[in-house]
Amino acid sequence: MFLTSFPAGPLQANCYVWSADDAHAVVVDPGVNAADGVHSILTEQGLTLDAVLLTHGHPDHVGAAADVADRHGVPAYLHAADAPMLDPATLPDWAREIVERFGVNHTAPADLRLLAGGETVDAAGARFTTVAAPGHTPGSLLWRVELPEPFAQAPELTELVFTGDVVFAGAIGRTDLPGGDHATMLATLTDVVLALPDTAALLPGHGPETTLAHERATNPFLRSH
Template sequence: MFVRSIVADAFGTNCYIVAPARGEECLIIDPGIGVENRVQDVLAEHRLRPAAVLLTHGHLDHVYAVTPVCAGTTAAYIHSDDRYRLRDPLATMSQPLVMALEQQFGRKATWTEPEDVVEFTDRQVLELAGMSVEIAHAPGHTEGSVLFTTSGVPEGIPSDELDRTILSGDVLFAGSIGRTDLPGGDHAAMTRSLRDVVLPLPDSSLVLPGHGPATTMARERTTNPYLQGLV
């Protein structure tokens, strides 16, 4: 499986481009702030054709470039509980944070909703770009946060112990989890998601989080303090 990550210009958000192989259709996951030109460079270099843009949740740092990346030809997929965020993700951010972004990039933050938005639900399987992507609803960071799971691991990673790849968004990080104190966050829901959705994941899972380095479920099960003591 071909995977490339691009770190956004703000918040260190990971955007992933995933395909069965070079020269095939691909999926673009979480196109954050300022990634659109680098996404196009990767597509051109590896002869990839976007089949869809998948969003782990609707926070601005994960969706800001979704409309230019879709470019009127590719649909954006998001869980139905976070669909409302695509109408204007700037509206859910504090004004000081919006002003800080504008100061950093030297221009006013603007938003245009994608033309084609597809809603998905828990345990739905999306057949896209020659891959099967399973949806696991894991609310807590936002109401519609999800994990995406597909079989196989990126080229160059030994597959004798790892057999699937999980794009965890802001649910699970290496050694941490997503915050729950933003609008739509819910600590109790996050605890349930960690217990009922994350902990049952097999140790053979490679985890590609929304921020920070890759990890594995085997490592997180034994070292992540937020997973300790959950039954």
């Protein structure tokens, strides 16, 4: 099993590379300027890329999606509700500024596969389950995958959940950007996030990793539910 991450681009969005079998890998949220870092990790670890998994369509999380997916000839997966965010003509001003300022190749990957939530995707020697988690964006997704073996430093953990900008360590994603909806986010926190097991490791789109048990006990946005 292999897991690593690095913060990409001006907004320091976490880009993850994960493998269950130490031969094949997925990349989660290759954001602005992440392509070279992803390629270096895959080369150093001798991993073959199977897929690009996207938690939502904001450019700080998808900025290198086309570069990575097309370079390796693999599919990229995104919720259908966020697919319009890959159209440069429909970008809001804040997103267009990121794209133009940092030279982002803001185009859809050649093999873009659209999801609704509830699907499974087999990749990197494991099976991922998608969970619709709207609020930050209409098409935010959680990507859940069981751990093939325990972490030595945290043997109680049973699964990874790539949360994007739904929930962070001690915080939640903002809902004041175009497409965000606070009431929908509150419903997602109650019905989706808090329904996860305490043995889930949460790998967010920004900041440090955490666990559902820790967030249930300490995150003020979750404790109020």
